[in-house]
Amino acid sequence: MRNTYCVTFACRKAKTDREGRAFLSAIIVINGKRTSFNLPRKEKPDEFDKAMKAKRSNEIKSYCETVRQRLDTCANEMTLQDYPLTAANLKEWYQNGHSASFRLTRLRDEYLAVVEKRGVRKQAWYKYMFAMDSLIEQVGDKETKAVTNADVRLWLSAVKAKFEPSTVYGYFTKLKSFFIYAYNAEKIDRNPFGNLRVGRGIKTVDILSDSDYAAIQSTDFDIWRVQRIKDIFVFACNSGLAWTDCYHLKPEDFTERDGHLCICKPRVKTGIPYNSVILPDGVEIAKKYNFDFSALQVSSQSTNQALKDIAAHCGVKSVQRLTFHCARHFYINKLIASGVAPAIVSKCAGHTSFKQSYNYSNLNLSDMVVEVGRHISI
Incomplete structure (x- = not known):
């Protein structure tokens, strides 16, 4: 059940083109979480502000009201289908025209791009990729929100059978970071890792005699x-x-x-x-x-x-x-x-x-x- 829901519109002067026009943007706020996206229409910011403040109906106000009604319809559809109603999900649902699909492969590609921007070493980047690819191999390319704690435990058992405890810990923390990212980005409404913990273990080292x-x-x-x-x-x-x-x-x-x-x-x-x-x-x-x-x-x-x-x-x-x-x-x-x-x-x-x-x-x-x-x- 949603507590707060607000849709507003803006036309930013800082985003104007050579003709002095900028894209209209829709701003969605649900339960304190905010997201925005550009609409396929440009206006001059001053004219937009004047039109939105006008008491009489005008073309710009009518266009924005049409977008608001479509967003309301999408929000109602999401509620009826018991899909998590968040600002990010509503944005995707509106833009795609159907249930926002965010599968594991998409999460993998999106988060790997984030990891790469952080400047991590290539070897570490491949470990992130292996962690997610091994999960996909175990449970399939399912919807991210459909991944359960049982899926994670299945993956963990398979990884434990192949690697030492210290290596398992490394892959576990990397895979968990994918879902923390998805949760913070409102792609999922719960973390499937729950209270699952993995110890670091002690890596045995062979010493040259x-x-x-x-x-x-x-x-x-x-x-x-x-x-x-x-x-x-x-x-x-x-x-x-x-x-x-x-x-x-x-x-x-x-x-x-x-x-x-x-x-x-x-x-x-x-x-x-x-x-x-x-x-x-x-x-x-x-x-x-x-x-x-x-x-x-x-x-x-x-x-x-x-x-x-x-x-x-x-x-x-x-x-x-x-x-x-x-x-x-x-x-x-x-x-x-x-x-x-x-x-x-x-x-x-x-x-x-x-x-x-x-x-x-x-x-x-x-x-x-x-x-x-x-x-x-x-």
Whole structure:
């Protein structure tokens, strides 16, 4: 049942063309929510204002009254068909001449355009698209307002069967944002997610073993491209830099503090400052290339493909798939296992808290026994 309903008309001076005319616009307000749209008629704003204030009937007032009556008719049709009567829905119903169709594919396309305008990275944009496409695959391209909590649970069960909890959480939040957008835009009158919640979970991280690292570090390759990728990977294992940070590394970024080679600059991905203390093997790599890493700049795809070949050649078994990010995990885990204070580890890695760094660690029982034995006689 609607509480407030108002239709007004305007002709804005700021929207005039070269002839001084502007489109008439209809303004709909229902329950405090407002929307407007242009009508297929232009008038001069001053003449419009004069006509609307006139006591006698005139052509402009008659035209606006005709539009108002059509809107009233549409509102009554929506009420009879038990369709949510909102300002946005009434606008669509009036313009389409029938029930406003807002299916999942339309919601997907409209919201993805909004996400893209926000400037999100392309990889994140694809995750938004996958979240909605996987729902459409499960329940079909149904009306957005017809999606139920059961549909969301069906989708969630399918996603849980394929991905780890942390990945499921990411897709869950992205899909939920579609429906929050639809609700705020008055496309739906309720959020089908209801009180459904999904925990972040803890993503297990495979850590490159010391023996596998040693095998990679001691192996030389005849192919120069593979050799330089191996070198930059070893450097990352000893500096904790992500691929994009290595890619943008310049000679002037290196500095020496108390006899130790360091890198102090913001991370490319997050802008958070890091203070990497480079370990001995990384120092050797930096000196080998005279601190000029421009010769090592290759794409991340080429890098990870080469690392796949390197892993096979060196017999790497400690990680399921050797990627460049394994080097960052190795460095952080090495600092933690060596007893470096948590706050220092976070600063070296460019994390906002030690909780992020801790998720990269994978201390085994032997490490724990040795560390406890250093402090307590057991």
